[in-house]
Amino acid sequence: MLKASSKETFQRTLVFHHVVKEAEAFAAGLPAVAAQLHAADPEMYPGRIWANWLCGEHKPGHRRRVLGEFADGITADGTVVEKGFLGSVKVLGEGVDTTNCDSVYWADVRGSMPDLVQAVGRALRMQPGEGKVASLVVPVLLGPGETADNMLTSKAYGGLAKLLEALRAHDARVVEALAEPQAQSRAKGVQSRSGGQDGEGGHGESGDRGLSAPARALLKFSTPRDPAALAAFINLRVLNPEHQHWRRGIEAATLYHRRHGDLRVPFTYRVPVGGEDEAEGWPAALAAFPLGQWVADARRVYARGTMGSDRVAQLEQLGMVWSHYDVAWDEGLAAARGWAAENGHLAAPTEATYRGYRVGLFLKNARAAARRAVVDEQRHAEGLPVQSSAGALSDERREQLEDIDPAWCPAWPIDWQRCFHLVRTHLDADGALPVAPGEVVRQGEDLGQWVQSVRLGWDQLTTVQQWLCEQALGIEPANEEEKPKPRRTQADRWAMNYEAAKQFYEREGHLQVPRKHIERIIVGSGEDQEEREHKLGAWIGNQRSRAATLAPERVQQLSNIGMRWT
Template identity: 75%
Template sequence: MKGEGGTRIAGAALGLSLMVRHRTRLGPEADGSADQLACCQTPGSPAGTAAVLLQRGREPHGDAVRLGRGGGRGEPPAGRERRRVMGSGGVSGPAEALLKFSTPRDPAALAAFINLRVLNPEHEQWRRGVEAAVIYTHEHGDLRVPFTYRVPEGEGAEGTGWPASLADFPLGQWTADARRFYARGDMGEDRVAQLEKLGMVWSHFDVAWEEGLSAARGWAAEHGRLLAPLDAAHQGYKVGIWLKNARAAARRAQDLEQRKAEGLPVQSRSGALSEERREQLENIAPSWCPTWPVEWQRAFHLTRQHLDEGGTLPTEAGDVVRQGEDLGRWVRAQRLGWEKLTTVQQRMCEHILGITPTTEHEKPKPRTSQADKWAMNYGAAKQFYEREGHLQVPRKHVEKITVSGNGGEDQEPRGIRLKLGAWVENQRSRAATLTPERIEQLSAIGMRWT
């Protein structure tokens, strides 16, 4: 079937060539319609075959379309209405330009036109996609179309060879859909052959990487960084998840390199990011895969962006919120947890953002742990026992003790009032959950457990 189709295309193309020569001999007074030119050829000849095939061509709607200027009194009403909508010529603008015999034409485009419009009429979306793919392949030498690529329009399309009928056509999405249909086995052999002739790459892994890289490049251009949150998407592509997987692959590659440097065996590099792909991401944003959490890097970038726009450094929670990040809360957390930051993070915060660690006076009072609270109440109980000689504390009794400020040796002592009566009752009722050491301590100062 493929050989027969190729013969028909070649014959039709040859026929059109002969029709061009015939029109040249007839001169400018000859009518340029395909019908009249076909009548001048011998039946069964290549030119006659081309004319017949052109007359049999069908638009996506399934109605026969005459390529000449016909339309007499015997024309059906549907045909007259179609001609009224499409114009007296009965063909689209690009097709009319292609069929002008006085202008040079691309043989590949002419063959594609005959195949898609005459021999194997296709759906309009498919025809537009193939037409765009042919032009893209001619310009770039391959069909590795980025996922976000759309046919240029307006001034961007001038002088590039893109017809106005394809303006803003989503060629990247179209090729991605074609690969999915191919993977599911839902694409016909004719369409597969058409795309393979243009250099289509069916490899899922290579194409998936190219699509993700294109989406990451678009997201970075829009946001100024490549630290997308997990739910981030660009033109429908889940770039956040793609970047998360890429970072995991990059860290695996680093682990393998570390093992190799230590002389440990490296069995397989499966799942590791190649150096070439890592460089591709670093060309977009060098900080795409930091050693610290991505959330930290994103908050750092947003704070820096806020300062570059003339804002002041937020220091309290709720001062500045950008893209869902509370920058004031983040800055305060860095100041309080300065010792937990790496040396590089400390330098970035101090020299780029102007963040400094908190002083002793600014640090909040440390929270009293449960163990410290129990120790203070035990001290109050012991003080009561030494003063009263027993531990029969009234339920509402409050004992006052003196402790050093914040538990430090150099702090001034301060008085604390503790509800000792309630505490003793609680210890008695919770005796089953107390440790043996605490039971022994309370028993030593006269605790009655029943």
């Protein structure tokens, strides 16, 4: 109290107690403590103070004398003091005024709310235009294992909550304004009345820069507070007092969000207990709190539509994702961003993973959903019925992936798009266009083999693919000399063997071909003629054994040249 009085330049402080002996002991011991502090730091602490106390058993004359000394700042022996402290035990109530009181210190915040409201009025009684600033000082004595971040659950903050409720009875607007969270302050100090700075770093008002204007004007702590945590405290313990389990959940969720940046809490997650590796920074009051189950319960209540709007707002300020499907999408999107940052594109193969997440499968499913959405849009434009939009990718999600890689969902196979991107990246790095297999390999893809397949399969590409290859990569289609001879089909081979059988029949007059017989025929014309060997005996045997599955026209062709089927 003496430290706060010196820093904030209080002159007359009322000290409210709940027990008479505590008030008497407080007033008796305070001068000695003040003398010790003055000896240690004479510039900060006053040399002489006045301290006394009153209770309901004191005579009216004694009360008037004590109140007079308190107001004048002069002791009974005529000594002028710098500061005065008057203890009270249920005596300075209705009908009793305290002149020149500029601050009230609650040594004990017990009693009914009407008593507290009236006590707050002791410091708020001021003359219009006199410029008086009334200060209410509330000690917060943290218990073992508690920190300043335990505002939502610690009993030490109960007195502050009760006093703010009492202050709200005098001016609801200014207290409710404290519930408006602002950006967190970067400075570590706290502004004093004189404009100085308490704590490390900064000058002037930088210590309260993150607080809202009402907070800076009304509420001040000896150590910095997170404005968001302060707003939650005002909301949950002053304006809308909540069940303790909810307050503990909000506090745990706030700390989890501060550590991880989100509220994707596993269902089995519990707040670490002291001694565990991750327990540092977690208050002992929250040890083993089932945060994962609490978040899951909040989602279920929200889905039923029975969660209050204030609770919804509290969780959404922490980045709550209400749908499990949304959680899965956000996880996949985050993995896609990470994979694209490492690889430069989103044309991931299906088996691709990022930190254990199957990002390739996620993108494959997203492409299928995007194509489903395109089909639905086309049917809708044509006036055709669309059964359901389930399974179709929304415009918002499609844009999220396009922001990462505009070519994430091409109209052609994703393997082709991946190789196209890798070749373009290779060329952008001043590399030469690979034209032979094995010449350049990137991310497991043989770029030379891909370029060769593009040139040879030019006619199978779409117009857009051909344009991209020509304009972006400088690839030209293969000429006729470069193209390999077309592979013979099953029908071509059957026809060649039939010609060999026909030649044998015309020469021998029958088709009883020995099993190991090889028939030679001439194919082609002019300079392109070549002799080919056919294992005619084996082929005739195969046709005979497969007679039941041969096409009728082939059976007829063989029968016409003397084929015996049995």
